[in-house]
């Protein structure tokens with residue numbers, strides 16, 4: 001009999017990374033465009049000197065530092081290779097074949113992938129007409145087979161965000177057999193005071209897990225590390241399904257150093273948030289539709305014109321993330337990079 005791989009993987013959607021074009025301005029992956037500071041680079045170099053040794057199996061030092069940094073007890077924490085890995089581990093910890101995972105669509109493109117890999121079914125609930133989570137429809141989509149609901153707040157790729165009250169009402173209404181996974185990859189860029197802090201929300205709730213990452217605001221996208229805060233039994237299961245030693249010695253050291261340098265790193269977020277408002281205002285003045293964003297990117301729902309917009313920007317050496325037929329997601333970066341994007345957007349004929 002011939003060798004076969006799982007037939008269902010043929011229709012697994014590909015995760016499409018941002019394109020890298022030499023000399024281009026890269027606004028496609030929601031990274032910060034400034035390199036890591038000397039203290040973080042020094043910690044990485046120091047860890048590299050011992051790279052012949054395995055890292056700590058249970059991420060001991062990083063667990064302790066994350067607990068101190070977040071105020072979340074270690075029994076409620078898990079470390080992973082970025083929050084994508086933690087989303088996958090949460091699904092592996094909660095779901096088996098035939099069960100259901102509910103999430104908004106469009107939202108983060110990793111959700112359908114991690115769901116299908118365990119043989120669970122994605123239940124995609126369309127965003128509202130103003131590109132926000134439709135929490136009532138998501139509640140209505142929950143069945144006896146639902147095990148997890150993903151909520152990205154702010155949402156990727158639309159940048160829209162849920163307020164504290166509406167999220168609390170949702171969490172109160174979700175049945176007990178369902179874990180809500182709040183993905184706060186962009187929490188540090190939020191400026192609206194009425195948005196929830198997932199870690200505070202999770203304190204009193206046994207049906208909420210929060211995933212956070214060092215990839216975005218902390219500027220460590222290349223090193224792959226993040227953490228989850230979850231009810232103790234869930235956190236333990238997430239740790240259990242991790243690939244042993246998958247968080248490298250270098251990643252562990254970098255994340256500790258990033259928390260030590262948090263003040264310096266997070267000081268970069270407010271200027272990005274101000275640029276976000278400037279970019280959006282200029283786009284609105286050009287006649288584009290741009291939903292209000294709380295993240296480090298903006299969403300242009302261009303529909304059928306998305307591919308042409310993408311081509312136009314590529315011709316101007318600006319790389320963005322296009323979802324053909326739907327819209328374009330553009331990272332807010334340094335003012336000169338944003339200006340290059342705005343100049344190109346200005347000459348696009350819609």
Ligand SMILES: *Cc1c(COP(=O)(O)O)cnc(C)c1O
Nearest residue numbers: 082083084108156185213215226
């Ligand atoms: C970028 C992003 C992540 C972070 O992924 P990492 O694996 O931590 O780099 C998680 N969730 C969303 C919604 C994102 O946009």
